[in-house]
Amino acid sequence: xxxxGTAAIVGAAQYKPEKYSTAxxxxxxxxxxxxxxxxxxxxxxxxxxxxxxxxxGPHFHEASSFVPAMAAEYLGIALNFAEVVDLGGTTxxxxxxxxxxxxxLGICQAVLCVIxxxxxxxxxxxxxxxxxxxxxxxxxxxxYGAPEAEFDLPYGHMGQNTGYAMIAQRYAAxxxxxxxxxxxxxxxxxxxxxxxxxxxxxxxxxxIEDVLGSKMVADPLHILEIVMPVAGGAAVIVASKELAMxxxxxxxxxxxxxxRLGYKSPSYSPDMTETPVGPAARSAFAMAGLKPADMxxxxxxxxxxxxxLLSLEDAGFCAKGEGMRFILDNDLxxxxxxxxxxHGGQLxxxxxxxxxxxxxVVEAYQQVAGKAGDRQLKVxxxxxxxxxxxxxxxxxxxxLQGA
Amino acid sequence: xxxxxxxxxxxxxAPFWDxxxxxxxxxxxxxxxxxxxxxxxxxxxSCLSHDLSWKQVTGAGKLYTYTVARVxxxxxxxxxxxxxxxxxxxxxxxxxxTTLVGLxxxxxxxxxxxxxxxxTVNAEGAILLRxxxxxxxxxxxxxxxxxxxxxxxxxxxxRQQIDVKDIEALKAxxxxxxxxxxxxxxxxxELIDQFAALSGDDYWIHTDPERAxxxxxxxxxxxxxxxxxxLMSRMQVPLSFEVTGFTNMVNYGSxxxxxxxxxxxxxxxHSRTRVKSVEVLPRGTQMxxxxxxxxxxxxxxxxxxxxxxxxx
Numbered sequence: 231x232x233x234x235g236t237a238a239i240v241g242a243a244q245y246k247p248e249k250y251s252t253a254x255x256x257x258x259x260x261x262x263x264x265x266x267x268x269x270x271x272x273x274x275x276x277x278x279x280x281x282x283x284x285x286x287g288p289h290f291h292e293a294s295s296f297v298p299a300m301a302a303e304y305l306g307i308a309l310n311f312a313e314v315v316d317l318g319g320t321t322x323x324x325x326x327x328x329x330x331x332x333x334x335l336g337i338c339q340a341v342l343c344v345i346x347x348x349x350x351x352x353x354x355x356x357x358x359x360x361x362x363x364x365x366x367x368x369x370x371x372x373x374y375g376a377p378e379a380e381f382d383l384p385y386g387h388m389g390q391n392t393g394y395a396m397i398a399q400r401y402a403a404x405x406x407x408x409x410x411x412x413x414x415x416x417x418x419x420x421x422x423x424x425x426x427x428x429x430x431x432x433x434x435x436x437x438i439e440d441v442l443g444s445k446m447v448a449d450p451l452h453i454l455e456i457v458m459p460v461a462g463g464a465a466v467i468v469a470s471k472e473l474a475m476x477x478x479x480x481x482x483x484x485x486x487x488x489x490r491l492g493y494k495s496p497s498y499s500p501d502m503t504e505t506p507v508g509p510a511a512r513s514a515f516a517m518a519g520l521k522p523a524d525m526x527x528x529x530x531x532x533x534x535x536x537x538x539l540l541s542l543e544d545a546g547f548c549a550k551g552e553g554m555r556f557i558l559d560n561d562l563x564x565x566x567x568x569x570x571x572x573h574g575g576q577l578x579x580x581x582x583x584x585x586x587x588x589x590x591v592v593e594a595y596q597q598v599a600g601k602a603g604d605r606q607l608k609v610x611x612x613x614x615x616x617x618x619x620x621x622x623x624x625x626x627x628x629x630l631q632g633a
Numbered sequence: 634x635x636x637x638x639x640x641x642x643x644x645x646x647a648p649f650w651d652x653x654x655x656x657x658x659x660x661x662x663x664x665x666x667x668x669x670x671x672x673x674x675x676x677x678x679s680c681l682s683h684d685l686s687w688k689q690v691t692g693a694g695k696l697y698t699y700t701v702a703r704v705x706x707x708x709x710x711x712x713x714x715x716x717x718x719x720x721x722x723x724x725x726x727x728x729x730x731t732t733l734v735g736l737x738x739x740x741x742x743x744x745x746x747x748x749x750x751x752x753t754v755n756a757e758g759a760i761l762l763r764x765x766x767x768x769x770x771x772x773x774x775x776x777x778x779x780x781x782x783x784x785x786x787x788x789x790x791x792r793q794q795i796d797v798k799d800i801e802a803l804k805a806x807x808x809x810x811x812x813x814x815x816x817x818x819x820x821x822x823e824l825i826d827q828f829a830a831l832s833g834d835d836y837w838i839h840t841d842p843e844r845a846x847x848x849x850x851x852x853x854x855x856x857x858x859x860x861x862x863x864l865m866s867r868m869q870v871p872l873s874f875e876v877t878g879f880t881n882m883v884n885y886g887s888x889x890x891x892x893x894x895x896x897x898x899x900x901x902x903h904s905r906t907r908v909k910s911v912e913v914l915p916r917g918t919q920m921x922x923x924x925x926x927x928x929x930x931x932x933x934x935x936x937x938x939x940x941x942x943x944x945x
Contacts, residue, residue: 357848359848359849359850362850363848363849363850363852366707366850366851366852367638372638374641374643375643377672379638379641380640380641380642380643380646380672381640381672381729381730382730383638384637384638384639384640384754384761385718385730385731385732385761385763386702386705386706386707386710386716386718386732387706387718387730388706388707389706391702391704391706392700392702392706392718395700395702396698396699396700396718396719396720397698398700399698399699399700399743400697400698400743402743403698403742403743403744445703445704446703447702447703447704448700448701448702448703448704448718449700449701449703449738495730497697497720497728497729497730498728502697502698502720
């Protein structure tokens with residue numbers, strides 16, 4: 231079952247995360263073309279090599295439908311494969327395996343996977359308050375007939391913070407909770423961010439006391455355990471082995487993947503503390519013929535510290551209920567014995583909307599390709615990547631391997 | 634009238650909401666596989682059969698999980714009680730998103746038995762199903778926001794009398810600590826409309842609930858900042874002192890006036906003050922009172938006003 235492992239990531243580009251107030255404003259089509267050119271330059275490939283596209287549909291500025299055709303026309307590229315991926319924070323992971331699968335099927339040779347997340351400039355008739363209005367319910371639908379509009383919003387269940395907090399409280403009741411261990415996730419990742427020139431929190435060190443002393447947002451989550459939204463965006467080129475051989479860096483072959491979703495609100499999951507990344511990761515490891523202990527790095531989607539804890543456990547890096555001990559016993563920095571989120575994670579790198587998950591994919595690629603600068607691991611041939619959308623509603627996993 | 638989101642029943646869900654109005658909790662059960670279903674659907678979410686029946690249940694269950702939202706999930710959910718979001722697992726096995734009421738956060742434990750509370754949430758009689766502990770004497774409650782009773786004029790403990798010429802005593806009042814909260818006042822659409830007529834500021838963001846619900850970033854109408862500012866006069870702040878011995882006292886204006894957060898129509902307000910500075914100037918003795926007006930339960934003030942009072 232699954233991939234043969236002949237498609238690879240061969241190039242990537244990622245905007246430096248910036249505050250919305252200071253980031254350049256660009257149309258999304260403009261960002262797609264800009265990021266594509268940068269990623270192709272990184273790969274040493276030509277625009278004419280691209281014949282596949284994975285792009286976001288939700289939150290695409292210039293259109294809400296026909297997005298791939300519009301982007302192909304704008305880029306001037308004809309496609310044999312076009313896909314809109316709508317998986318929240320695991321959209322980027324979902325794009326990479328779809329691209330690899332399309333390439334292995336032989337229908338295309340190079341796929342541009344791209345999510346633009348800088349703001350577009352306002353038109354004369356645009357309503358600047360529309361965004362604030364959309365943000366008010368934080369990803370919850372307000373449409374008549376949407377179950378969450380009817381059964382969540384009136385009770386104040388909305389956004390992400392309280393959903394993740396309730397998962398953490400359930401976990402605490404089942405397995406116990408050590409807030410110092412949770413804070414250490416943020417602290418180790420902040421250390422990593424000091425070695426990434428683009429990280430939004432570069433230059434600001436963090437201690438466990440800082441995290442525990444920060445404002446409580448929803449018990450037990452402090453504000454420094456929650457990502458900061460930023461403007462950004464990223465593109466990754468996935469290519470066939472033939473193209474990968476003539477690209478200029480070391481390719482990162484996609485040898486395993488998994489995806490799992492079954493509900494939007496975790497209230498309706500069979501068990502809130504058994505997250506979908508479990509089955510997704512088992513699929514990915516089985517496909518690659520590898521196990522968690524074989525990984526040289528783990529790039530774990532980290533919208534919250536609790537996301538990391540549950541992902542480490544459910545992906546099999548430690549036993550269920552042992553996550554906090556695992557975090558305390560291991561050094562999660564790029565200098566440590568279990569390098570995790572070596573770019574700082576989204577907690578310290580910044581979360582560029584649904585492109586936030588690309589930060590994990592791009593970091594995994596750059597570590598395999600030897601492009602990780604000051605935070606480069608000595609040996610990095612096998613990396614695990616996870617993605618998380620919604621409130622641990624939809625999750626994905628990838629295994630990337632250097633040849 | 635409130636900007637809080639309210640459930641809009643559909644043809645599928647109406648029996649659930651109608652049941653609540655009649656005091657019954659209705660759940661669907663699949664006649665084919667006996668699976669209990671929540672939220673309401675046309676089909677069983679276990680076997681996809683469309684052969685379902687509505688059945689009355691007690692609503693009793695156990696607390697699956699919860700969180701205390703220290704930052705309200707919308708400004709409208711701020712209130713005197715903390716916002717405690719919860720997931721309850723009913724005895725039938727289905728889970729519901731809800732809120733806990735009548736419980737101190739310290740008393741709440743995952744797994745504790747809980748019982749339903751019918752809460753009337755607006756003047757139109759909409760009912761929400763909240764939960765509380767089984768030992769709490771609470772089965773129904775009225776959550777419709779109404780104007781609080783005006784405080785009695787002679788209320789309050791005796792205040793320290795300070796003569797305006799006793800500058801040292803006046804300066805000793807300067808503090809970083811705010812007073813206790815004042816009495817509360819309701820800012821409803823009627824009051825906002827009156828202020829719009831009086832001031833001439835009838836911008837739709839204040840006066841047109843229908844349009845504001847669709848187009849305003851706040852999801853409903855908000856009070857004028859200037860209205861909230863002047864409502865200070867209608868709130869009784871428990872000050873510990875009273876200045877005496879002056880011939881005239883004037884409101885000399887404001888050193889700083891800010892409206893840091895919006896006040897949705899239907900909010901309860903209260904305020905608190907502190908003496909920020911006392912100075913003797915050629916024109917008189919000047920006291921700056923920092924007056925902060927908050928929506929009840931909101932940490933961030935709606936109005937910050939460094940009011941300058943001149944005693945002559």
